[in-house]
Amino acid sequence: MAAPRRIVLLLLLLFSVVAVVSNAEETFDVRRHLSTATRYHIAKDISENSFVPSNVPDQCKPIHLNLLARHGTRAPTKKKLKELEALATRLKVLLENVKEQKSTVVPAWLRGWKSPWTGKHKGGELISEGENELYELGIRTREKFPELFSEDYHPDIYPIKATQISRASASAVAFGMGLFSNRGNLGPGRHRAFAVTSESRASDIMLRFHDCCQNYKAFRKSQEPSVDKLKEPVLNEISQELVTRWGLNFTGQDISSLWLLCKQEAALLNTTDQACALFTPSEVSLLEWTDDLEVFILKGYGNSLNYHMGVPLLEDIIQSMEQAIKAREDGLVPGSYELARLRFAHAETLLPFSCLIGLFLDGAEFEQILREQPLQLPPKPPQKRIWRASMVAPFAGNNMLVLYSCPANKSSKYYVQVLHNERPISIPGCGNSDFCPLEVFKEKIAAPHLKHNYHALCSIESDQSEQVAPISKFWQILSWIFPADATQSQKAEL
Template sequence: MIPFLGARCPSAGDIRKFDVLDKLFENASLSKDWQRSPFGQSQASLLTQRGERELYLLGKRSRKRYSKFWSNITYDANVVEFKSTQVSRYSVIDRKRTSPVRTIGDCLLHGLAHGLRDIRRDNVTAGIHTLQASDEELLMHHACPLWTATVENSSVLKEQVEIYIHTHLSKIARRISNQLGIRPPLEAIHAEHIYRACSYAVTYSGRIDTWCSLLEEEDFLKLEYLHDMIKYYGFSYGSPLNARMACQFYTGLVKSVDDFLDGKSSIKSMMKFAHAETIIFLTTILGLFKDDYPLDADRFYRSKSRKFRTSKIAPFASNIYFEIYNCTDNYESTIFIQMLVNEKPVVIPGCVYTFCSWDRFKQLLGSNIGCDFDEMCKL
C-alpha cells in the first residue's frame, strides 16, 4: 500500500502567495469582509483535521477490505514492513517537534489498528524504517541528478508554461482587475494564486464564497489544465526519463513478492508512506492514464476525455494498492497481481483484466526490474 498525505495546510511558498493576494485585495470592496489568510509559516504543509480524518478513514476501509488477511496477522516487523520518506509529516511519529503532531502514518495506522489484535500505533513506531534523503525508492526524483538537470529545469516545460500563462491566465487576471478596480492590475500569475487560494479555502473551511467566487467555470478548466500540464512534464509522460524513475520501487516489489513465494521471506504486507509525485511515477512507468496526445500549451484544455488528470490520480489521501493472489486450479497454482489506484482496480496496459498474471506483470516491467538507478541518473 502506498498512501499520500490527506488534506494539509499550504506549503511555505503558497502561504507567501496568499499573503501577497491579501495585500493586493485589501482595498477591494468585495473582499473587505473576507478572512485574511489564516495560515502561518509554522503550519506549512502540516495535516489539517480533515486530512487526519481522511487518512484515519482510509485505514478503516483498508481494514474492512482486507479483514480476513489482517485477522490472521499479529504485528511483527518481520511480517509487516513499514517505510516512509524522510519528511516529518509522513512518518509514524514526528520526532523533530516538541508538541504532538499528527502525521500520515500516525492517522492511517490508527484507523487500520482500530479493532485489530496486537496492531497498535505504539507497537509500530519501533518498526518504521525512514529512508534516507536520497531515496531512490519513494522520493526518486530527489536522488536523480539527471532528472534535476533535464526535467525539473527543462526549458520545454518553462516554455510551455509561459505560453499558456500568457495566452489564458492574463485574460483572467485582466477581467478580475477590471471588475474589482484592482490597481495596479493583477499580473497573469496572480490568477494561479487565486486558484490555489480557492482550493485551500474549500479544503480548510469549506468556503466557496471568497477566492472561488472570483473565478468562472471556464477559468477553473484553464487553471486545472495548467497544473496538469506542469505535472505531466515534471513527473509523467512529458519526459522519457519519468517513465523509468520508479524502477527501483518495482525492483523491490518484485523481489519481495518472489522471495515470499520462494520461502525466502516472511514479509506479508508492505506499507510505504510517500508523495503525490511518487503516485504519478508509479502509474507512469506502467503506462496508466496516458493520452494519445501530449499535454502542451496549445491543446484544447476542456477535453472531457483527457485521462491524465492529477485531481483523479493524486488528490489528497490518494493511494495505490498492489494485491497478490495465489489461485489454485487442478492442483496448479497461478500468481496474479491486481493494482488499485485510489481504491479502484485498474487494468494495467498490456494485461487483459484487472487481475494480471505475475509473470506477465514482470514481463511488462522488462528492464526496469534490476535497473541501475545510479547509472541511469548520471549527468
C-alpha cells in the same frame, strides 16, 4: 392562434434551456477540480469512464499486498504561505486604486482580506483532516483484505515505511492506527504500538528518488520556465475576464495567486464562496488544466526520466511478490512471512509510479511509452482527457497491488490486481484488465522499465569536471595575486 402558441412554446423551451444551464452551474463542484490539492473523499468518487472491474474467481485468494500512498491533506507549505501574504498586500493596493469608483462591485470578502494562515511561520504539516483520511483508509484496507490482516502485528509481517518528511511519516502513523485499531491495549481505542522506518533523505532512492536524482533536478529546473510560458496565455486571458467582471486591474500573476487561494480554501477550509467564486466553472476547468499540464510535464508522462527514476521502487515491489510466492510454495504458514508492504510518500512518488505501471493511458499511448516516445500534452478543455491530477494523485491518493494465488487456474497460478484509490483500474499493458497474470505483469509492464539503472539514469557524468573547474580557477586567481613561492605557501596552508 398558431403564432401565439408558437411563442409560448419557444418561451417554454428557452426557460428549460436556462434551467438546464443553471442546474449545470449549481452541480459544478470546484472541490473536484483542484488538481493535486483535491481531498481524498472527493477524489475517490470521481469516475470519468465506465470501466467494469474483473470478477475475481472465488478460488483466488490474496496472499500479499503492496501499498503506495501519498500523505493526507496538509497545511500550506512555507512557500505558499509567503505567496498568500504577498497576495494580501497586492489586493490592498488593487482596492485602493478603485476606492473612488463607486460603480465597481467588489466582493465584500476582498475588503480587508487577510490570509487565514497569517502569523504562521512553518507549514506543510499533516492536518487533522489528513489524519482522518489515512486513519479511515487503514480501517477500510483491513476490512477489504481480512485474510491479509488477521495476523498479530510484527514489523517483519507488516513493514511500514515512510519518507523522512513529517507529513508522510505522520500519515503512516495515522494509517497504522486505523489498520491495527482494537488490536492492542493502549487507551480506550485499544491501540497498539507499531514501527515506521525511514531512509535518510539523502539516500532514499525508493520513496524520494526525485530528491536524489541529479539529472532529474537539472531537467526540472530547465523545464519550469517553459511550463510557466505554457500557462501564461490562460492566466492572462482569465485576468482580462476578471478585470471586466470585478473592475480590479488583475494581472496573470494575481490570477495564479487567487487560484492558489481557491485551492487552499476549498481543500483545507471547505470554503468555496470566496476566491473560488471569482471564477466561472469554465475558468476553473482551464486553471485545473494548467496545473495538470505542469504535473504531466514535470512529474508524469512528459519525460521518461520522470518515471524511470522510480525503478528501485518497482524492483522492490516485484521482489516482495516473488518472496511471498516462495514462502507460500515452501509451505511456510501465514504469520511467518511478510503479508503486506506499506509505504507512505508524496505526489512526486505516486505520480511516477502510476506512470511506471502504465495507468491513465489508452492502449496506443502505452505502446508509445514502451518505445520511449513522448506523449501529446493533455488536451485543453472542453475536450475530455484521461490525465487529471485530481484523480491520479489527490491528498492520500494510493495504489494497491494485490497478489492473488489461484491454484486451480491452469494458465497462471498468480495474478496481480491493481487498485487506484481503492478501485480496480484498467491496466493498458494487460489488455485493459485490472486482474493481470503475474508473468504478463512482469514481462509486459515491469521488464521494459527494469532494464534501466537508477544510478546510470540519475548521475551527471560531468560532476567531477564541474567540481575541478572552480578549484583550478581559484588557484589561477591566487597565482595572479601572489608570486609563485607565495602561492605554494598558500596551497600548503589551505
